[in-house]
Amino acid sequence: MADYARHDIMFKEAFGDPVLASALLEEVLPDSLLTRIVPDSLTPKKDTFITEDRGNPRTLIIPILIAQDRRRWSRSTTLMADFFSHYSQSLRDDCEPFTPNFRYLLYDIQEQDAADMIRHTLLKITIELMALVFEEDEAKLEARMTELLTMSEIGEISDSYAEQVLRLLEYIMRGNRHFDEAMFESIRQNVTTEDHEGSEMIMNFAEQLEQRGIKKGLEQGMEKGMEKGQHQRDLAFFLKLTRRGESKEAIVDLLDLDDASFEALQAEVNENGDIR
Structure with a gap:
């Protein structure tokens, strides 16, 4: 799977949840706009906000850029400020x-x-873990992940959202070469040797790694197990995106599939009776 597709899938999976999306909007939108919306009434729209009939009333759109890069965003927050910067100022003015x-x-x-200012526990953990996928300092990566998994507020996360945190940990393991088996074992020891709120969560993640065969840095001979684990994850993503109503084009793009792979996953899901 292409790296960009992995990031897109994780973002859509996390912020496709109305509760988390609402919490993010409360951090991003200025007060003048927050007072005009009811965050709890938000519903996700699939694929696009453009309607075929172009009917009225037209939708008011507030563009929001969520920057997830190795470095802080240093460009302008005005669309055209950087688009035509290679032209002369006089031409741009004209x-x-x-x-x-x-x-x-x-x-x-x-x-x-x-x-650090985020008040919503799940949003804070989600944002910080998504940032750590690019962390190149191994000591900082391990220390920050341990800190997040031992914070007292993590006990506030419901069981349904605990699974999302586990998905984020898997996302980091697949996307950050430094988060390998040795680092995970070190974090697990730090979290589970004392009575921390994150102990149960990290143990569940360890069990999932064993079940799915996706540990990084394992000896040769585990490649087949890792391929099987990848297939199971792709199948789970495929089912989730299909149930969400995503189009074939969107699923193919997000999972980096060709037509044959799409049809094979569709046939496997139908054969197992998971799509109703």
Whole structure:
């Protein structure tokens, strides 16, 4: 699976949840806009906000950029400020009346000060773990993950959302080469040797790694098990996206599939009777 697809899937899986999306909007939107919406009434829209009939009333759209990169966002928050920067200023000034332009709201996942201010426990853990997938400092990665998994607030997470945290841990293991078996064992020891809130969660993750055969850095001979684990995860993603109503084009793009792979997954799901 391509790296960009992995990040897209994790983002859609996390923030496709209305509760988490609402918590994120409360962090991103200015008060002047927050007072005009009811966060609890939000519902996710699949694929696109553009309607075929182009009917009225037209939808008011507030663009939000969630930046997830190795470095902090350093570009402008105005659409056209960077698009045509290679042209002379005089040419840009002459063309300005004829080019669309707008500002967008920015939330930079790598901005640690912003993450420290998050009040919503699940959002805080989600944002910080998504940032750590790019962390190259091994000591910092291990220390921060241990800190997140031992924070007292983690006990507030319901069982249904605990599974999402486990998915985020798997996401980091697949996306960060430093988060290998040795580091995981070290984190597990730190979390489970004392009575921390995250002990049960990290033990569940250890069990999942054993079951799915996805530990990184294992000896040769485990490749077949890892391929099987990858297939099971792709199958689970496929089922989740299908139930969500995603189009074939979206699923193919997100899972980085060709037509034959899509049809094979569809046949396997239908054969198992999981799609009703």
